[in-house]
Amino acid sequence: MPDLAPGMRVRTRSTDPDGHTRLPRYARGAVGVLVEEAGVHPLADERARGRAGTPQPVWHVRFAAADLFGAGDHTVTVELWEDYLVPIGERA
Template sequence: MAEDFQPGDRVRASRADPPHHLRVPRYVRGAVGTVVEQQGRHPVPDDRARGMDGEPQMVYAVRFAARELFGHGEHAVTVDIWQRHLERVEDEGTGR
C-alpha cells in the first residue's frame, strides 16, 4: 500500500471514472489539493457497496482551491478521500 500522507502534502485526486460508484466527487477528479488532516482508517465504501471486503484504508481531509476546481473563486472545498484515490504531487525543485 502507498505511504501515508501528512498534513501539508500536495496530492492529486484519482481521475478514474469506473462504471460503479466511486467516493471521489467528479468535480475533484484529477485536481490537486493539500492534505489537511488524517481522518483515521475506514472500510472503503466503493468495495462494500459491491459486496467486497478489504482492509480499511486511511481517509484524508483534502482541501482544494476553488480556482483549481472551477476556474474561479477565492474559497476552498474540503473533501474526505480514501488513500487509494490519491497520489503524491511532487513539488518542483524539492524532490518531494
C-alpha cells in the same frame, strides 16, 4: 505509496470508475493539500460491490475553488480515501 502526512500535496485520480465511488466528479484529477486524517475506514467502492473493503486512512483534502472550477476565492475540503490520492511527485 509513501506515508501521507498533513501539508502534503496530492493529486486525485481522474478515472471514472464503473461503479460506486466517493471521489466526487468535481474533485477528480485535481491538486489539493492534506489537512488531517479522518480515521481508517473500509474503501466504500469495494463495500458497494459487496466486498468487505480494505480499511485504509481517509483524509480531509483541501482544494482551492479556482483549481476545481476555474473560479472562486473559497476552498472546498473533501474527505477522500487514500486509494483516490497520488502524492505529487510520484507518477500515477
